[in-house]
Amino acid sequence: MESRWRKAKMSLGLNLCVYVPRTLEGDDASSPNTGSSTAALVSPVASSSSAATSTNTTPTAASAEQSNGKVNCGAGALMPTTPTPTSAGLRLSKSGSKSFKKTCAICLTTMKPGQGHALFTAECSHTFHFHCISANVKHGSSSCPVCRIKWKELPFRGPLPSELPQVNARINPVNGYQNGGHMTILRPLPRARSSGRLHHLAALLPDTDPSTFNDDEPLELSCEATEDPQQDSLRTVEIKTHPEFTEVPENTSERNFTVLIHLKAPLAQHLKTPSKLGDGNGPSTTRAPVDLITVLDVSGSMAGTKLALLKRAMGFVIQNLGSSDRLSVIAFSSSARRLFPLRRMTESGRQQSLLAVNSLTSNGGTNIAEGLRKGSKVIEERQAKNPVCSIILLSDGQDTYTVSPTAGVHKGAPEYCALLPSTNGNQQVPVHVFGFGADHDSVSLHSISQASGGTFSFIETEAAIQDAFAQCIGGLLSVVAQGLHVKVESLHPDVHFGSIRSGSYSSRVSDDKRNGSIDVGDLYAEEERDFLVSVNVPPGYGETTLLKVGCVYKDPLMKETVNMADVQVKISRLAFVSVQSVSIEVDRQKNRLHAAEVMAEARFSAERGDLTNAVSLLEDCRRMIMGSASGQSGDRLCQSLDAELKEMQDRMANRQRYEASGRAYVLSGLSSHSWQRATARGDSTDSESLIQAYQTSSMVDMLLRSQTMSRSSTPRQAPQMRHAKSFPARPQPR
Numbered sequence: 001m002e003s004r005w006r007k008a009k010m011s012l013g014l015n016l017c018v019y020v021p022r023t024l025e026g027d028d029a030s031s032p033n034t035g036s037s038t039a040a041l042v043s044p045v046a047s048s049s050s051a052a053t054s055t056n057t058t059p060t061a062a063s064a065e066q067s068n069g070k071v072n073c074g075a076g077a078l079m080p081t082t083p084t085p086t087s088a089g090l091r092l093s094k095s096g097s098k099s100f101k102k103t104c105a106i107c108l109t110t111m112k113p114g115q116g117h118a119l120f121t122a123e124c125s126h127t128f129h130f131h132c133i134s135a136n137v138k139h140g141s142s143s144c145p146v147c148r149i150k151w152k153e154l155p156f157r158g159p160l161p162s163e164l165p166q167v168n169a170r171i172n173p174v175n176g177y178q179n180g181g182h183m184t185i186l187r188p189l190p191r192a193r194s195s196g197r198l199h200h201l202a203a204l205l206p207d208t209d210p211s212t213f214n215d216d217e218p219l220e221l222s223c224e225a226t227e228d229p230q231q232d233s234l235r236t237v238e239i240k241t242h243p244e245f246t247e248v249p250e251n252t253s254e255r256n257f258t259v260l261i262h263l264k265a266p267l268a269q270h271l272k273t274p275s276k277l278g279d280g281n282g283p284s285t286t287r288a289p290v291d292l293i294t295v296l297d298v299s300g301s302m303a304g305t306k307l308a309l310l311k312r313a314m315g316f317v318i319q320n321l322g323s324s325d326r327l328s329v330i331a332f333s334s335s336a337r338r339l340f341p342l343r344r345m346t347e348s349g350r351q352q353s354l355l356a357v358n359s360l361t362s363n364g365g366t367n368i369a370e371g372l373r374k375g376s377k378v379i380e381e382r383q384a385k386n387p388v389c390s391i392i393l394l395s396d397g398q399d400t401y402t403v404s405p406t407a408g409v410h411k412g413a414p415e416y417c418a419l420l421p422s423t424n425g426n427q428q429v430p431v432h433v434f435g436f437g438a439d440h441d442s443v444s445l446h447s448i449s450q451a452s453g454g455t456f457s458f459i460e461t462e463a464a465i466q467d468a469f470a471q472c473i474g475g476l477l478s479v480v481a482q483g484l485h486v487k488v489e490s491l492h493p494d495v496h497f498g499s500i501r502s503g504s505y506s507s508r509v510s511d512d513k514r515n516g517s518i519d520v521g522d523l524y525a526e527e528e529r530d531f532l533v534s535v536n537v538p539p540g541y542g543e544t545t546l547l548k549v550g551c552v553y554k555d556p557l558m559k560e561t562v563n564m565a566d567v568q569v570k571i572s573r574l575a576f577v578s579v580q581s582v583s584i585e586v587d588r589q590k591n592r593l594h595a596a597e598v599m600a601e602a603r604f605s606a607e608r609g610d611l612t613n614a615v616s617l618l619e620d621c622r623r624m625i626m627g628s629a630s631g632q633s634g635d636r637l638c639q640s641l642d643a644e645l646k647e648m649q650d651r652m653a654n655r656q657r658y659e660a661s662g663r664a665y666v667l668s669g670l671s672s673h674s675w676q677r678a679t680a681r682g683d684s685t686d687s688e689s690l691i692q693a694y695q696t697s698s699m700v701d702m703l704l705r706s707q708t709m710s711r712s713s714t715p716r717q718a719p720q721m722r723h724a725k726s727f728p729a730r731p732q733p734r
Helices: 001-012 059-066 130-139 194-204 229-234 305-319 347-358 367-380 409-417 441-453 462-476 584-607 612-625 636-651 655-675 697-712
Strands: 118-122 127-129 238-241 247-249 254-264 290-297 326-332 336-342 388-397 431-436 456-459 479-490 497-501 506-509 514-522 528-537 542-555 561-563 567-574
Touching: 118 130, 118 506, 118 655, 127 130, 130 542, 229 514, 238 542, 238 567, 238 584, 254 479, 254 514, 254 542, 290 305, 290 367, 290 462, 305 326, 305 347, 305 462, 326 367, 326 462, 336 347, 367 388, 367 409, 367 441, 388 441, 388 462, 409 441, 431 441, 431 462, 441 456, 441 655, 456 462, 456 655, 462 697, 479 497, 479 528, 497 506, 514 528, 514 542, 528 542, 528 584, 567 655, 584 636, 584 655, 612 636, 636 655
Parallel strands: 247 567, 290 326, 290 388, 388 431, 431 456
Antiparallel strands: 118 127, 238 254, 254 528, 326 336, 479 514, 479 542, 497 528, 506 514, 542 561, 542 567
């Protein structure tokens, strides 16, 4: 017994928080030969150092220190002992170590005291197997694999047992090897001079939100960018038109003649500025800064690996925002709370944001409406405004507050739409929504994204959350056009518009059928938009000019309005046309719009319980697409549509699978094709997937950065990571 007390006293004398768990075999504390692991857990509010140990001691050594319900961590600093996702394991329940269940974020295996593995808890409160994290550090990593915060002190392996001096283990029980296990060599933790850090975190995460969210950090003062004359032609939106047929017989009239309007955004802008807005993790480019609000579900169902991976994904977002970008985080469960106001992502801003995100714990119900309301409130009441603004919303469950369990998921959608941020003029604030797992309310979440002009992504597996976020912010950090408005006008007295097929974009045709318009909104760098305009073609001779197309938009970086020159659409009129060759470009877009319509019809049949008809509709659409002119030519979009329709068929094989993943997968596909913007669903972010429509270079670059970061924090030999995605080669954007 005296030996055990000596070990406890020495540990506390070194200002270490020593946690001695019970063994897995039972609660027998009297057996001297029972081997269990001891983890030195460091409170993030008491010290910034980190430690891990491994000894042969028994639970009685620490019983006196834990009897009062708290664990002593040094000079006056007390740590709470309630197990949470970020502080689990600080105290054992009466059932012993069975209550300690955490997953190592590196090897993804369960960490249980008593299994002969030392555990390492970092200053940011994340815990790993010591052999996993030390291997990580050995390969050059100096930050947490979960939250990406930079550590002030790093774990490292001690000397081999043969290199240790021959000393009595009883007088050095912490810093030595026991039973040949790997052991960290510890530096004594500095004594806590005061509870200032505790007060700092309390101020960082207030218990209640202010009544008005007008405390956003002022924008960075920067000099105006000046355009480079050599780059002028590269920074404007490109307009192209394609008639369905370039040659039409002169005595023939056409009632539903299709004209394709094709828009392509310019490359990411490179302008002359005194300082460029970079993120510190890649090449610096000049771009429009962003105000980003993330609304995150931290309900009880997010506990464990889900919350850990969400924190890691948020760490990735924080690290890739520039110093002029601003971020605010809303966390919701039974209620919603703003973790911090809109804050610039300077070096200090990032560190404070990482600490705040790291403090999240999961509990309670799911109140999506309250989280969305507070996110909108941050946008509406901010004092300053960056040119680009967006909300990212993630949830993994049904709303247990807005929608009653007996009301059904469809009745809650209108309530959410009323909570969307009010628009300023024509500029809409999109809400990009991520449904996480099999239990989320995909119908309501999809309706939120549709009403706001955002996208809906389906994150089916936990490991895909960071890639999904990366693809989204890759677009948000590359906005080159805002409020884009397309105008079409008839140039022939007998040419009238029939319809404009624009997907989810708002379009109008005037009463006289001679003018039309499309509201496109924001465009990311290199994004493309395609719209089909139906017109009637009267008889004519020589050449017939049908219509003209123009557009106007705002350059968010130069802060000026750009009016693009009109492009005319003409067709040749010949006395005789032997064979009319359809435009591949027009045929491809007809296939896309038809596929989206069939997806909606198939989902309607599935919701009524007729899965057989739903699968049949999808099969007919696949045959039509692959038999079309563009399908026969090997068009990539047609191949992608065929693969996606096949995947939907598989997910409608039975009711159980449709409920678990089919509905969300179809809704994410509809969101992607109706907005012509990339969403995450299934393996769509995998470089080897065929379903990669609408990805831009900025999205692909951010995906590669995400995957590279994930690979660098994962030991190559870990067999548990077989399911993780890899990016062996950069996918080429369409």
